[in-house]
Amino acid sequence: MTDSRIAKAQLGTGGPEVGVQGLGCMGMSFAYGPTDADEARATLERALELGVTHYDTADVYGQGDNEEFLAPFFRAHRDEVVIATKFAMTIPPDEPTKRIIRNDPPYIRQAVEASLKRLGVEVIDLYYMHRRDVNVPIEETVGAMAELVREGKVKQLGLSEVTGGELRAAQTVHPIAAVQSEWSLFSRDIEAGVVPAARELGVTLVPYSPLGRGFLTGSFTNADTELTAGDFRRQQPRFTGDNAAANAALLEPIRAVAKAHDASAGQIALAWVHQQASVHDLPVVPIPGTRRRTRIEENTAATRIVLSEDDLGVLDGIAAQVSGNRYADMTFVSAGRE
Numbered sequence: 001m002t003d004s005r006i007a008k009a010q011l012g013t014g015g016p017e018v019g020v021q022g023l024g025c026m027g028m029s030f031a032y033g034p035t036d037a038d039e040a041r042a043t044l045e046r047a048l049e050l051g052v053t054h055y056d057t058a059d060v061y062g063q064g065d066n067e068e069f070l071a072p073f074f075r076a077h078r079d080e081v082v083i084a085t086k087f088a089m090t091i092p093p094d095e096p097t098k099r100i101i102r103n104d105p106p107y108i109r110q111a112v113e114a115s116l117k118r119l120g121v122e123v124i125d126l127y128y129m130h131r132r133d134v135n136v137p138i139e140e141t142v143g144a145m146a147e148l149v150r151e152g153k154v155k156q157l158g159l160s161e162v163t164g165g166e167l168r169a170a171q172t173v174h175p176i177a178a179v180q181s182e183w184s185l186f187s188r189d190i191e192a193g194v195v196p197a198a199r200e201l202g203v204t205l206v207p208y209s210p211l212g213r214g215f216l217t218g219s220f221t222n223a224d225t226e227l228t229a230g231d232f233r234r235q236q237p238r239f240t241g242d243n244a245a246a247n248a249a250l251l252e253p254i255r256a257v258a259k260a261h262d263a264s265a266g267q268i269a270l271a272w273v274h275q276q277a278s279v280h281d282l283p284v285v286p287i288p289g290t291r292r293r294t295r296i297e298e299n300t301a302a303t304r305i306v307l308s309e310d311d312l313g314v315l316d317g318i319a320a321q322v323s324g325n326r327y328a329d330m331t332f333v334s335a336g337r338e
């Protein structure tokens, strides 16, 4: 019998080994419409059986609900899992599409205490700054995060959606284990500045939304008409209106590669992200999100697909043809500040 557990990769220089694919848990409480909590819990357990040991959440996902939802699973498997969570963002209750970003030291201290309490653990394995508040020097933010490491509240530090320059400045204050940024067949802007900086500094890349928030699987083709009213993807330009129709046509070459590998389009999208580790010579640990057991099986199986040079030739050209930005306000992500 072959071992169905996935391979491992290192999370930051000197950091722990984790399954080469992590699990994004955001959709279990936030952003992507109604959830079946029992199936989501079963998905967490199945993921662990398959060798997924790195679980990603954030305080803003469901305004603390996601951390609380995950807490029993984390406590039951504390020695087997690497818990990643994030601070920096809040959503005003009366303005659900707005984001308030804070990176100042007093806020960080308050946020970490709240996350530790909700998670019900003594220490967070990987603590990320979720978004950059440009009014606070990054050295000051990372200095406050480093204090949490010294106090034993946090083991490793991460940054999400920083530029290459911001990553270099941060690393002068404290080692950064991971950068979490959007990276997929549709979103390749980080390859210009962030990926080279991460490789040079020994930082692991944690690609989020590697399935293009589900669009690359073909599970929806138009957010306006197919997704529920509060679904976050309805705010993203590339999934709505004429952009969505144009982008759905870009799935055809992915399906052709998938057919040749007897795989799904989603698996090819994931295999492409995994393969960027050898293309760019750095550790890459994507965190596709799912709330369903069948999909965690499908997604982890994609770690075993090896794409040929011809496949990469077909797939590599897709991102340049995508219509619409990945966020409505691009200053919210690194590409808007590079």
Ligand SMILES: NC(=O)c1ccc[n+]([C@@H]2O[C@H](COP(=O)([O-])OP(=O)(O)OC[C@H]3O[C@@H](n4cnc5c(N)ncnc54)[C@H](OP(=O)(O)O)[C@@H]3O)[C@@H](O)[C@H]2O)c1
Pocket (backbone or CB within 6 Å): 023, 024, 025, 026, 027, 032, 056, 057, 130, 160, 161, 180, 181, 207, 208, 209, 210, 211, 212, 213, 214, 215, 217, 219, 266, 287, 288, 289, 290, 291, 292, 295, 296, 298, 299
């Ligand atoms: N740092 C940041 O700013 C940031 C931003 C976004 C996300 N994240 C993190 O990254 C994680 C992953 O990103 P994401 O969830 O936005 O996007 P994603 O992983 O690209 O896609 C998730 C979507 O794809 C669907 N899906 C998953 N596997 C599938 C399969 N095999 N077939 C068909 N559909 C499938 C999921 O639905 P089901 O759940 O129903 O299966 C969900 O709607 C999040 O959970 C979160 O932890 C971080």
